[in-house]
Amino acid sequence: MAKNIRNFSIIAHIDHGKSTLADRLLEYTGALSAREMTEQVLDSMDLERERGITIKAHAVRLLYKADDGNNYILNLIDTPGHVDFSYEVSRSLASCDGALLVVDASQGVEAQTLANAYLALEHNLEIIPVINKIDLPSADPEKTKRQIEDAIGIDCSDAILASAKEGIGTREILDAIVKKIPSPAGDDNKPLKALIFDSWFDNYQGIIILVRVFDGKVMAGKKIKLMATEGVYEVSQVGIFSPKMEPISELSSGEVGYIISGIKSVTDTKIGDTITDADNPAQEPCPGYKDIKPMVFCGLYPTQSHQYENLRDALNKLRLNDSSFNYEPETSLALGSGFRCGFLGLLHMEIIKERLEREFDLSLLSTAPTVVYRVTKTGGDILYIENPALLPEKYEMIEEPFVVATIFMPKDFIGPILDLCQEKRGFQKSFTFIGKDRIKVEYELPLNEILWDFYDRLKSLSKGYASMDYDFIGFRESNLVKLNILINGEVVDALSLIVHKDKAYYKGRELTEKLREIIQRQMFEVVIQAAIGNKIISRESVRALRKDVIAKCYGGDITRKRKLLEKQKEGKKRMKQVGKIELPQEAFLAVLKVK
């Protein structure tokens, strides 16, 4: 049976056509008729479609009758397309035996092409290169092939030329999947061993877990154990997505499908965990499990304090479906009660914030994102600081997270981009030509430095052509200080930040100046100061509001005047009252605007 199964993923840089190709495969194999297809079925969340990225992985079973006359089961395991979710990508790839590497023939190899291709190679996947978008006038399939060969070192002599948009090459791709990707290995008779690569909460069924079964079988009634979290549950249903949810009698080795077993929370179904027989467990779990930790943090506060409970409920609901972010109640002197939330990366943070506001109708104020710092106290105790305001006065050592960033760019932009990396405290690790006109550089950089404007500047310096990916490499000691912002003499804790000492003066000056532009005039003068410890390093002030009056009010047009006042009031709604001062959301993100 397993010999007729092929488990595969599609990997690609963003916008290279992964979702469109998935749609074509579904359509071609009759999983969905053309009429049933809403565009890009796999990206089901509105946000995913709007942003053109896949946030959650999915798995679809396709039935395909190949040239050899046999019927095959092709399990397409979709992967998230953003660096923030690279662990999830790695677990999806670990569930596959092969991958389609899709590269846009007009764009060539990009950072995520490479990152994902390397991940696939790490998992010993059979890679099938697909040169997509060959219908575009600017397509250069030969050059793209050479780039793949140079950058990744895989043979592209029989790469498939395709246009997912036009349906060109679809059959060739399906045939290549059958011919080149090995059928899954595994033994039905061994104890159950299934890898969790996704899970989510369903209002009716509870937690739905997506698995790849490596050994053994799983069926309703079986008692299972999750090896990392050690929970034991009884399976109530197993099935597949076709892409509709279809219960089946059992999932056996080599198969991909879902398990429902009365689990209530995604925190109990960690991605990468192994499911085994509770009574007869496997000796070893599937390799590669990591308890992934959020790397980027920010405070989320309701602009109106009465929305605190609603925010907590909303966070709770979102967390049901996404165990990769966490939140803890936190109290800010300036902002009142809110939550310190941790995310995999900036995009993840934006997505969560946007969903909270959109789906739960909340008006939120977020503090500037920060990384987590590792602080060794004088006694040797280690603290992880997720909120700059909480950095203790005295400590032995402070370390910050470093990443290795891989940047791809056309060679014309190399100068300014290297300058940028230098400015961001980077150390160059490698410099490689990919073909004649593209360059790959690797830099070790503090995560803190790439959090803010790095990506935007990279894009603008390269006219949009550079791409980037990064991997966490560990904590390193740095010369860091806490920069406090005082408003009318009071430290506003939500504005504190940890910065490199060499940049502290500059940042302090820039930040007070930005705040002066952002803070609207109030009924009294507002003095903004930046301080390191007790030392004030810069000062700006916003003059008191002196004049704000509707000069004329006659002629009977009362409604216009009322609306004018209402507009003024509306503008205040997103303000946060800090003491007697009203601060707009932008004030808390002002630091992001400091170069």
Place this chain on the structure above:
Amino acid sequence: MEQSPLFMPNLLYIHIPFCIQKCTYCDFFSMPYDESVAKTYIDALYQELYLKKDFYTTLKTIYTGGGTPSLLPDECFKQLFICLKDNFSFSSDIEITVEANPGTINESKINTVLSLGVNRLSIGIQSFNNDELKTLGRIHSSEDASRSIEIIKKEGINNFSVDLMYGVPGQAIESWHNSISTAVELSPTHISTYELTLEENTPLYKLLKSNKPVPQHKREISYTSPPLMGGDKGEGENEYKKSPPPYPSPIDGDGNIINGKFPTLAKGGKGEFANKIKLPDEELIIEMYNHAIDYFASCGYEHYEISNFALPGFRCVHNLNYWDRGEYIGVGAGAHSFINGIRSKNTEDINRYIQDLNSGIIPEIESIKLTPTDTLKEIIFLKLRKTEGININTLSDITVSRNQSCHSALDAESSFFTSLDSCFRRNDINILQASRELVDEGYLEIERGYLRLTRKGIVISNTIIVKLFERLGID
């Protein structure tokens, strides 16, 4: 619609949307004056007055504003007032105001309006500084203003108001001192002082934003004999027909009305640029305002509303009604009305205004039924405009809503007013609480049961009002 005779509005506003030339700061709708359009317009006004005559009881005030009502030829005024007298009764102490531009005042005009019963004039002087008048694009000079006041006094009108403007680009404090003292010397009964508000889409706004020198108007602006004030011999009219007006005619060759554009500013030529001028500094503007309040007080003028001053007994009854949220009916293009808790507005489009009324339709384009919250907001921001403030003890404001509820019961909307009453009662209790901090900080004060803005609060009244809205929990 059935109306209770007891609570009909008795205030009438008539809008005359024509001007000789658009002022550089003005964003109200108006069009270049053309006599035949004006005549058609007066016919339409007649229609609207006729259609609305059943809404009125005896009129207590008539206010003719614009635009520039004073540029209407005598016959138009006569026609208008005949129509008013045909359709309405006037109370014995009626206040009849006409707005007049000093550039359009002559003896015969004043005689005409006097004979028609007009007993109050509002003169748009704005400034006694000719440079400022040029910047503002006014059609008259400082000398024209003084002369026009002499004329109206000679003809026997002593009840007149003058408008003055501060915060004009290039205006110095001395110039403002001079303008207000010159105005007081002319002994008006009433003075309005407005801060120049820079509205977008006005020539002045664009000029100041473009940061270029302000070009001066090409045309000589001193009008010693206004071309539109035809005397009884009819010479003026002939003269007017002979010499084309200094702006495009709003009538095309076929006699259709077209919306003519004002030639607002002449193209910059040699020697036509004044020095680079900008808006006076905020502190200077506040100084001007405060000086005016003190100066007028020293001359016996009571400061009774943010921008208005009057000798005892000469407050503008018509305008007071707006701030007291009384009902009124407006006629004319762009005119507003407030009846039965509904604020409505006519189209500003003169063509449409005329066409609709020719077909017997009232050209209303907007009609907003106030919610209890809207009403409460209005009470706060309108009553705080008056220096008297809001009466918080005797709940005089509830009386307003009670009055309204009397009509509204007639059109089965009583629930609305019930909720207004309760909304007000609830908030009335809180208004002391809501204003406490602002009182402590010296922006508001409470005296003998009235809550009002202080000198410190009045200049930032928008902020104070919005804070009150917030504290009262009204969105």
